[in-house]
Amino acid sequence: MTTTTTQPNPAATAATAATAATAATAATEAILADVLDGGHRGVVVDSPPGAGKTTLVVSAAQRIAATGRRLMIVAQTNAQVDDLVDRLATAAPDLPIGRLHSSDPHPYDPVLDDHEHVRPSSSLSDLAGLPVTVSTAAKWAYVKSADLDERWPQAIVDEAYQMRSDALLAVGGLFERALFVGDPGQLDPFSVVGADQWAGLSYDPSTSAVTTLLAHNPDLPQHRLPVSWRLPASAAPLVSEAFYPYTPFRAGTGPDDRHLSFTTPPADTPADHAVDEAAASGWALLELPEAVTPRTDPEAIAAVADVVRRLLDREGETRSERGGPTPLTADRIxxxxxHRDQAAAVRAALATREVEGVTVDTANRLQGREYDVTVILHPLSGRPDATAFHLETGRLCVLTSRHRHACIVVSRAGIPALLDAHPSTEPVRLGAPVKFPDGWEANQAVLAHLARHTVR
Incomplete structure (x- = not known):
């Protein structure tokens, strides 16, 4: 028996893509007009998962460089910096770009050496005069405005919602104007130091750069990208409703534009039933019996590993607006x-099943990444309580928004009852921005949808 699907309708696919592209282009042009010609010192752009943040940054960088303004780009990790430099150098091969890095051994991705006009250096003086210079916020913080002949006329801050406000304070004196681009639905900035003493203050260093920026500059132009090119039509409505109720977005493809199918017939196992449900609808919840378990629940870990093993054994294929059929390989799962110990347990379980090449990581480290199929262990699975960490909206948002075709959730039963029994007990502080939706609402919305795709 073979799992089959209907073929995409080329005319319908083209019409859907054209409508989405028109909306995305209009939004991008409005953003660039504010950046290039507006009188504000800052422009904020909210972007849902897979809406083309990097594409916008690359396009804005090219347009700014074309005006003759020197540009500094701030990203949050070295991987983000290297990806940006690679993308920008590919799009504009004749544009000189500086990659400011640390003095560590192997401080940047060697792929940058393939670009003739990319100049890497640990010293800013070596990059003087280049039209574009890119580095992490941590590296830029070592640059002192007092040591500069003049500030950069323009900056772009990428993944601005992942940047703490104290990091923005450290670099804010280096530039005149800035474009801030990021995803408000992702995880809040991470801090190893408690920040309760600043809660509710407009300069709380633990809040995101955008939150603090808007608290002090409420009149700055705010834009949003309206189309997700990553999430399929089966996922975009749920993710938009659950995590972005006040900044809704749509999928860039229609319901018939992407397909996941398998050439090997299923076995009569829960893992196979979950795989088939996900292939048909884009979602599946593989639900284990209700129980309070250790964090590295052996049965749940085994179920996750079994699903991954069956995804590979059944020789999956994907078709999309990019073409196909394309084999569903381990690197696309x-x-x-x-938690990190849960990820380690999954890696060990996959190793016993002779699975290699599958990415296994926490939500924090999966931010910004994209795969064809994702398998997630629900943060509240098997827990006796619902803590603020496990209820954090951004954590579930990241986990449920990395896929292009299907997402399979593995969880113990009983989470709705757990949520009802443990309403939020976090203190409400005067002046502190209230995040909507909260984790309770987001979890209930996702679980209500998954209830229609449950395999027990």
Whole structure:
């Protein structure tokens, strides 16, 4: 028996893509007009998962460089910096770009050496005069405005919602104007130091750069990208409703534009039933019996590993607006967890099943990445309580928004009852921005949808 699907309708696919592209282009042009010609010192752009943040940054960088303004780009990790430089150098091969890096051994991706006009250096003086210079916020913080002949006329801050406000304070004196681009639905900035003493203050260093920026500059132009090119039509409505109720977005493809199918017939196992449900609808919840378990629940870990093994054994194929059929290989599958010990347990379980090449990581480290199929261990699975960490909206948003075709959730039963029994007990502080939707609402919305795709 072979799992089959209907073929995409080329005319319908083209019409859907054209409508989405028109909306995305209009939004991008409005953003660039504010950046290039507006009188504000900052422009904020909210972007849902897979809406083309990097594409916008690359396009804005090219347009700014074309005006003759020197540009500094701030990203949050070295991987983000290297990806940006590679993308920008590919799009504009004749544009000189500086990659400011640390003095560590192997401080940047060697792929940058393939670009003739990319100049890497640990010293800013070596990059003087280049039209574009890119580095992490941590590296830029070592540059002192007092040591500069003049500030950069323009900056772009990428993944601005992942940047703490104290990091923005450290670099804010280096530039005159800035474009801030990021995803408000992702995880809040991470801090190893408690920040309760600043809660509710407009300069709380633990809040995101955008939150603090808007608290002090409420009149700055705010834009949003309206189309997700990653999430399929089966996922975009749920993710938009559950995590972005006030900034809704749509999928860039229609319901018939992407297909996941398998050439090997299923076995009569829960893992196979979950795989088939996900292939048909884009979602599946593989639900284990209700129980309070250790964090590295052996049965749940085994179930995650079994699903991944069956995805590979059944020789999956994907078809999309990019073409196909394309084999569903291990590098196009990811497993997401809430904790590092859970990820380690999944890796060990996959190793016993002779599975290699599948990405297994926490939500924090999966941010910004994209796969064809994701398998996630629900953060509240098997828990006796619902803590603020496990209820954090951004954690579930990241886990459920990495896929292009299907997402399979593995969880113990009983989470809705757990949520009802443990309403939020976080203190409400005057002046602190209230995040909507909260984790309770987001979890209930996702679980209500998954209830229609449950395999027990």
């Amino acid at each position: 990811a497993v997401g967890t809430a």
